[in-house]
Amino acid sequence: MSEFIKTFTREVPDWKPRVKPVSLDEATEAQLDALKITPSNTKVSDYVLTLAHDVESLKVRSPLFNAIMYDKGGLKRSERELGAIAASLLNSCIYCNAVHMSRHAQLEKDTSVTDSILADGENAKLPDRDAAIFQFSLKLSSCPPDVSNEDLIDLEEAGLKQDEVLDLVLSTALFGWANRLMHILGDPVKPKNDNN
């Protein structure tokens, strides 16, 4: 019996699908082909096997995800992660939030920003530049998106250049997408190898 995780955490959970994933034994040629281009070739996760039901989307989504989060130049990696964290917080996607809080802490070699977000959520008190990024991403993630020229000015005053704002928009928007897969199609569960 899986133990569902119901609160935000920096410890990355497992993910249990709410629909039946594609079985590799029964996968079509197109599905097998698409599964090859996912970041992990050694073991295909239940998440990727679930998305393999829509193979045309899966095939293009992985390179797009990697380009937005990892391509060189522009906004630094940890600040793209902060956009992902804000979106996942607003959309209540515990799994995505944990993955990207964990990456933020690794990249920054510091947990103070994510500690603050874990403690106070949307009201977290962050350093000026992080605060501008976090607040902008929360507002862009809402439905309808709630960003204005004043928000853009706040980002510029916090020191973000035009190309960095574009990267922030991209990473935040991308998690409007990822959250609506992860949080909708499955549940975060306690990792199987976690004895604590």
Place this chain on the structure above:
Amino acid sequence: MDIVDTTTLKAAGIDDYLSVNSFLQKRENIFDLTQKAQEAVLCPKDYGAYNHELRHAIAARICLLNDDQITADHYSFNAGTYRALIDPGNTGHDFDLGHVLNFIDKVATRPRDVTKEDIKTLQKAGVKDPDIVRLAELNSFMAYQIRLIAGLRLLKGFES
């Protein structure tokens, strides 16, 4: 395709990126991939239970739920016989799609409130698991594109 011809930049009102928006050039590959993702969710070869016209109607409906009439207009043109469903006030019952539109609207506007019961409701209504994933992918892509467009309009100094 030139990236100024992509739905995303057209809907954002950016038609002269080379001279005015040089910051977009560095991310040209992303706009190209975004258009490919759009084609994958709006016009897939394997469309399951939801044909291209219905997908365009749903896409336009999600735009309207996000107060984005301009992007909705890009999709509504191809909604064909499902055009009535673009209106978020239409419950879809006339098309026997009430359960589908309930799910679409909730995922688009209140994703945090979606639970496994919402998935069970679709399954009990006879929606197959691959089609649930297809609906989630369409909804997810639209969430991404609408927010990307909103951000681009800001960067362009777009006044709506």
